[in-house]
Amino acid sequence: MKKQIAFETEEHSIALLLRQVDLSLTRARRVELKTFGVTPSQIGILHFAQDCSTPCTVIKLRQRMHRSNSSLVNILKRMEKNGLVRRQSDLHNKKFTRVVITEKGQAIYMKALHLSAFDAVISCLPRKDQQMLKKYLDILFKAAEEYVT
Helix, strand or coil, X not given: CCCCCCCCCHHHHHHHHHHHHHHHHHHHHHHHHXXXXXXXXXXXXXXXXXXCCCCCEHHHXXXXXXXXXXXXXXXXXXXXXXXXXXXXXXXXXXXXXXXXXXXXXXXXXXXXXXXXXXXXXXXXCCHHHHHHHHHHHHHHHXXXXXXXX
């Protein structure tokens, strides 16, 4: 039986477990994505850039991914070097930099959608429990966001 640390609350142990799940899923995803020569962060950028309803800017990506500007710019530089995205000045405001997905980036993103690590892990739960987990994680995400905005 695991010995519980005296100062560890139930909430603290849940937070630690969420972090462990995130790290394990990211590690599994990293192994899968290695065949395409991209990282989970790069796929995240492709996802959010794809998901933008208006032109995607570095500022929007930074907000969605909770990354520092320097960290995000470094990832974007590597992605641009590998032909996954293009950065260009915004036509209406030169202060903003747009991020445009290239055909190569789009193709890799579409292939990454069909990888199985997430599906394999999540499928250990019945569909009803998956839906409840999603609901609860969304509630936690929104509550946590209130602390950073």
